[in-house]
Amino acid sequence: MQSKDHIFAAPIAQLGDFCFDQNVAEVFPDMIKRSVPGYSNIISAIGMMTTRFAQPDSQLYDLGCSLGAATQEMRRNLTQPGCRIIAVDNSAAMLERAASHLAAFKSDVPVTLTEADLCDIEIDNASVVVLNFTLQFIDPDKREALLSKIYRGLKPGGVLILSEKFISADETVNELLIDLHHDFKRANGYSELEISQKRTALENVMRPDTPELHKTRLKRVGFQHVDLWFQCFNFGSMVAIK
Ligand SMILES: C[S@@+](CC[C@H](N)C(=O)[O-])C[C@H]1O[C@@H](n2cnc3c(N)ncnc32)[C@H](O)[C@@H]1O
Numbered sequence: 272m273q274s275k276d277h278i279f280a281a282p283i284a285q286l287g288d289f290c291f292d293q294n295v296a297e298v299f300p301d302m303i304k305r306s307v308p309g310y311s312n313i314i315s316a317i318g319m320m321t322t323r324f325a326q327p328d329s330q331l332y333d334l335g336c337s338l339g340a341a342t343q344e345m346r347r348n349l350t351q352p353g354c355r356i357i358a359v360d361n362s363a364a365m366l367e368r369a370a371s372h373l374a375a376f377k378s379d380v381p382v383t384l385t386e387a388d389l390c391d392i393e394i395d396n397a398s399v400v401v402l403n404f405t406l407q408f409i410d411p412d413k414r415e416a417l418l419s420k421i422y423r424g425l426k427p428g429g430v431l432i433l434s435e436k437f438i439s440a441d442e443t444v445n446e447l448l449i450d451l452h453h454d455f456k457r458a459n460g461y462s463e464l465e466i467s468q469k470r471t472a473l474e475n476v477m478r479p480d481t482p483e484l485h486k487t488r489l490k491r492v493g494f495q496h497v498d499l500w501f502q503c504f505n506f507g508s509m510v511a512i513k
């Protein structure tokens with residue numbers, strides 16, 4: 272049985288910053304499904320892109336892996352020999368649960384779970400790199416260096432799949448997309464209090480960029496082919512090919 276997310280259901284007197292602790296890890300599959308429009312479509316597409324882009328004897332990275340949903344989908348869809356998946360997160364609570372989630376499925380593909388800050392790891396011999404709703408939590412000043420490191424670690428023809436919450440440069444459209452996202456959350460059973468408390472808790476820790484900024488930055492670090500392949504309201508996913 273999956274635990275339901277009630278983290279922001281009761282009034283919280285001293286609302287701190289959102290963090291990926293034990294409580295969040297426990298309800299995370301329910302939280303992300305009910306909070307991110309298109310999440311399951313994106314996970315499925317990560318599997319499809321793995322089949323296309325994985326190269327023999329290369330490494331696949333799931334950066335900010337949480338419970339390993341993208342890792343599992345990559346592992347299920349990997350057809351090339353000699354590959355391994357490196358799944359990285361800096362939350363011990365997430366990684367502990369990721370290990371037991373992944374152990375529930377049978378697979379011959381080796382997976383290494385690593386507890387580290389993404390800004391400190393090495394990326395090399397990579398054919399597929401996934402940043403699924405993680406870059407938005409990285410210090411904005413460190414994003415370009417991280418993307419540049421990913422670009423350098425990718426083999427020619429390798430792919431980065433970058434999913435993010437976006438802001439829109441057009442203020443009217445921005446407000447519309449935020450409202451539609453809140454409607455999506457209401458339709459998934461979140462109350463006004465849950466929506467507003469989570470919004471406040473995320474304010475200091477999640478800083479989304481516009482799709483235009485993402486594209487320009489990905490091109491600047493060297494990616495030759497960059498575009499959005501999916502968007503639902505203010506959430507979307509981009510593909511960047513070396
Ligand atoms: C929204 S979740 C990612 C969801 C996950 N990729 C999926 O598809 O289910 C963001 C994750 O990034 C991790 N994270 C945030 N900042 C990080 C950093 N600097 N280094 C490593 N992991 C980080 C968090 O602990 C959290 O598990």
Ligand SMILES: O=C(O)C(=O)C[C@]1(C(=O)O)C=C[C@@H](O)C=C1
Pocket residue numbers: 302303306307404436469470473
């Ligand atoms: O904007 C929100 O309300 C969100 O819930 C977004 C978001 C995300 O995009 O990562 C934030 C934190 C949780 O991990 C799940 C979803």
